[in-house]
Amino acid sequence: MQTHEIVRRFTDHFTAAGHTRVPSASLILDDPNLLFVNAGMVQFKPYFLGEVPAPYPTATSIQKCVRTGDIDEVGRTTRHNTFFQMAGNFSFGDYFKAGAIEHAWTLITDSFGFDPERLWATVYLDDDEAEQLWRRYLPAERIQRRSGKDNYWDMGVPGPGGPCSEIYYDRGPEHGRDGGPEADEDRYLEIWNLVFMQDVRGELSPKLGHPPIGRLPRPNIDTGMGVERVATLLQGVENVYETDLVRPVIARAEEFSGRRYGASTEDDVRFRVIADHARSGVMIIGDGVTPSNEGRGYVLRRLLRRIVRSARLLGVHEPVLGSFAEVVRDAMSPTYPELVTDFERISAVVRAEEEAFLQTLTAGSRIFDTAVAETKSAGATVLPGDRAFQLHDTYGFPIDLTLEMASEAGLDVDRERFTALMQEQRTRAKADAAKHKVGHGGDGSVYRALLDTHGAVDFLGYTELVAEATVIGLLVDGVPAPAAREGDAVEVVLDRTPFYAEAGGQQADTGELRGASFTVRVDDVQAPVAGLRVHRGTVTAGEVSLDAAVVAEVDRSRRLAISRAHTATHLVHAGVRGALGPSAAQAGSLNAPGRMRFDFTSPGGAVAPAALAEIEDEVNTVLQENREVEAYETSMDEARRLGAMMLFGEKYGDRVRVVDMGEYSRELCGGTHVGRTGEIGMVKVLSEASIGSGVRRVDALVGLDAFRFLSREHLLVSNLAEQLKARPEDIPERINSLVERLRTAERDLDKVRADAVLSSAGALAEGAEDVGGVALVAVAAPDGVGGNDLRALAADVRGRLGSRPGVVALFSSDGEKVAFVVATTAAARDAGLAAGKLIPAFAGAVGGRGGGKPDLAQGGGTDPSGVPAAVDALRAHLRAR
Structure with a gap:
């Protein structure tokens, strides 16, 4: 049975029983404790908590979910997945245990056709009622009682909870030992959890044996059936990776790599990572998340980069994310048709992220090569954990890629130190998250x-x-x-x-x-x-x-100023989409007194200045037309029919509020707005810039703030025109001319300074001392010499030493730090004197370090007063060789 058929039969079963069909919520809901929706009941939490009354007595949904807590285990086992679908039925004070058990049994035995002889149930250890209800369908020996750890559910905070009953399917003795779920949960696979929400939990959870503090006045039902697990069983395959919605991604990876799934344990891990993360990535982007370095965006970035990394480890070096996204779209769109309509945007996001990551891999490889060279030059065989962490944290270089490349270079990696640094980072992140919990009321x-x-x-x-x-x-x-x-x-x-x-x-x-x-x-x-x-x-x-x-x-003036900014944001949104197309989806905004900020996805990169100017002109034209801004409530279906924009990540009910400015802009919005567009006055775009991979930001001023800005700009231009004795329109050309003249003067000055530096080379070479048969020039460079000039001077002095073995060591100080360069002649190198290997002999005296090639090396230190001691140390090293 195909997965979409499983979804259809589940939904039909419960709608036929009077349940309201509720679409899957976005993966991103306004819940400060969740990065992503991770269970089918999340969108119904306000009803279970009693924050708002449920609009229907019973409901059913197929909820898309993402859990990333075990992301590192994905692929290593066949049990871990980041994306999955949770089918559920819910009762808000309607039917209870008997109804939930009957609905579940009828569906899985009649509609899905599971063999009743292979089904087991578990109940909470003292739930006699649930056990007696199950005895209508199962013999006593296939009903097991389990502790609260397994069969009690709550939200992890004081509030509703209750015992639960899990349904298991016996996969047969080839999958494990006899004895039911208590004995082996690989053989006995859980497919459905029925939660009987009847209790009020206190500070301590019944999951750990503590009694509830009361009973709910109206008990509820919350269930969750794993769609992928059921598909695994009904399709007769070993695990979710072989089901009809996942295996096609692996097949595409096989085409790219020329390798086969099932032929190698290591390759299978990579195939599974690709298949799982491709589904998660596409679904997360579909709900409006874009890659970034924090929060949801960071999780998404990590998922996508793990795909690219896994493909490279399979021997695939060309771009792959766009192709994998196409496979996911084709597989998942029968249940999620929005993947087709939004695919242009989704595809643009994954392609831009892959391009950026491939550049990261290139840059990271260079950093890695430097770290390897430094490790080997120090005579070590273990790459420091700090460098591995830096590669991972700063450059986005995956640790397992570091491990593999280090092995190829003949090095181990200090995993213990790397792990400790990772743990420190996680601890900081958890502490930061705790500080940002909702309000002063902690858990609310x-x-x-x-x-x-x-x-x-x-x-x-x-x-x-x-x-x-x-x-x-x-x-x-x-x-x-x-x-x-x-x-x-x-x-x-x-x-x-x-x-x-x-x-x-x-x-x-x-x-x-x-x-x-x-x-x-x-x-x-x-x-x-x-x-x-x-x-x-x-x-x-x-x-x-x-x-x-x-x-x-x-505060009336502040409210009106904010309302002007909010309405202006809607207009800028419409202008951007009109100029860039539907891939320019809102990714955030700020509406403040007199100013606005609009973030949007733009996988194509920066918006051309000319396009930005056209958007600004178009928006101000709409202001001049003084269009009416109408706000009204309507049904979600009617809002869709009207073509109202709906923002990703927002949760909308059956009734929605539309802010309507005619055909130019029509959005769902709960904010405050002006009555007519003319009240805004003026919109002045200040800047457009990148704030993350594939995300751009427009900053603008609104109303009187925009007018004041333009007034200041006009005064500035007038002053410049007066100073430059030029008309305003000629100012750019006049400034370009002045800048070019300044650059020419700076180049001439650099040449004069370089000639002055090099003029001292002869005197330095003539002053070379003989140390152990080596001509040594080890001195502080003339004042003002540093950077490139210091290297050029050292090379020139070396050239003047002729064919004899020679070492040049020049030091330059700014009073707080010291820089040094070491150069060696060919004869010195033939005698075993490599510039990079000489640095450790004296660098400690200036509190520094360095490295480089045999002919030229450089470094720096923090103690300029140690230069004389450094020169002495170098002399001693040459004498003792």
Whole structure:
């Protein structure tokens, strides 16, 4: 049974049973604790947590998921995958255990045709109810009780949880020993987990044996069936890599490499890495992520580069990512048709990243060669772990490629030191992530409690900037408090508010909350959980308390300036897409008072200045037309029909808000905007630049800020014109002429200085001393000589020493550091005196190091006062040879 057929039958089974079909959410959701969606229930978390009511009693979905915690194990085993699909059915207070078990059994035995005699079930150790329900379908000996570690589920934080029941399929004795899942989970393969969400978990998890602190008033069902695992069984193959959606990628890699999957253990690892990561990479890019050096972008970059690296280890050196992406598109598009419509952008991203990485490999190889040379010149056989880490962390050079190349060079790598540095990096990353958890409430439980008690906050800010409200929540230092006094930093929650919470690139409102005897200055507004708006600021007068009546007033001028910037961002987005095509997808934005920033994918590289000028002109033409800016709510289906732009990574419900400026711009957006485009006044693009591989950024000023900028620019041009005695339009030519004259003067000056330096070569050569039969010139160079001049002087002095064995060592200091160059004549080299090998004899005296070729080497140190000692050390070395 093909995978798409499995997906179809699963969906049909549950929709026929009255479940609402919910499309897969984006892999990127607004959850600070998740890089990517990693389970089928993630998009339903607000319903399970009670943050918002579920819009349907039951639902079913096929959710795309990415888990990267075991990325290094992918390929080494057949069990680890980064991308997978999780089929699930969900009940929000509707059916419970009996219904979940019946739905699952009917599907897998009737629709999928699994042999009931080969099915097993596990239940939580004290879940008598689940065991009795399973006895309707299975004999007691094929139902096993397991501990909370295996059969209890929660979210890892206080909140809903419950026992679960897992369904296993017996693959047969050739896959392992008898005894059910408890004995061997390779033979008995888990295909489905049914979570009976009935408990309220406290600080300590029942997974570890701690009792729940209560029961949910309405129990829920959350299930997850691994689509790829079921496909493995129904297609009669050994593992997921041999299923119909994955094997084609391996086949393409076989075509490129001329090697065969299954012929070599090492090659099989590489084939599996390519197959897994190609699927993950395409799906992640499809949801709007682009390669970068942090967060999701870094994970994506790592996945794509592991593909390229694996292909190279298979002997493939030409670009491959575009071709692998095509295979993934063709295999996955029946379930995810957006891969076809977005493929131009996806393809451009992977090709640009591969090109960049191939350049990295070239640069990294040069750094690696230098590190090998230094290691060998020091007489060592182990490449330092610090250098391996530098190659990995700074240059993106994969560690296993370093290991392989080091082996070819006859060196080992200090893996212990490398691993320690990697662990330090991970520790820093975890600490940084912890610091950036949602709000001051840590895991958000304080905010969720407020939401549970009072419900969602009513947002009035689309139509009002001043409103009366009541304080329903008050936090000081993240802890609920009954009151706060003057000078206290507070978080205030109101039952209704005109304040916009930071979201969608739009900065938060600021303003004041005023009561009968107090004032709170609002500096920031956040939405730490969906439905809640938290006003953060300082009590500037009096004492604010719970249940107090307030007048909430937004800073009007700031809000209007931000709204102008936000509307301008939509227009710039439309202009960029019009000029560059659909591959220019929004990748981020900032809407602040008087300025805006728009990030977009541009795999083709920089936007030409002429194109940027046309975009700016087009946007300002739309402003002059003073088009109406209409905001309205509609259904998602209607928004799609209207062609409204939907931003990657945003989660949209059945009802969406559209900001409409006619055919020029129509986007889904929850931000605030002007009423007509003419209110923006002016948009002035300041710059366009790269902020990462395939991602560009446009910075612009809006409204009065744009006018003031142009006024300053006009004054500057006028002053330049006066100073240069030229018309404004002639200024560029006049400046070019001045720059060229300056360059000519600098070249003449360099020549004079070089002649002066070289003029001292004769005197230095004449002063050579005989040390052990070697003509030695070891002195501080004349003042002002350094860099290239120092090397040129050393080479000239060496040339004047004639055919005798000669060594030239020149030192140059700027007072804080010292540089040195060593040059040797041919006769000296014949006598075994190589410039690079002489440096260790004296470099320690100046606190330095260096290296180079036998004829010319160089280095530097941190102790200029040690130059005399360095000269003495070199003399002693030559005498003792």
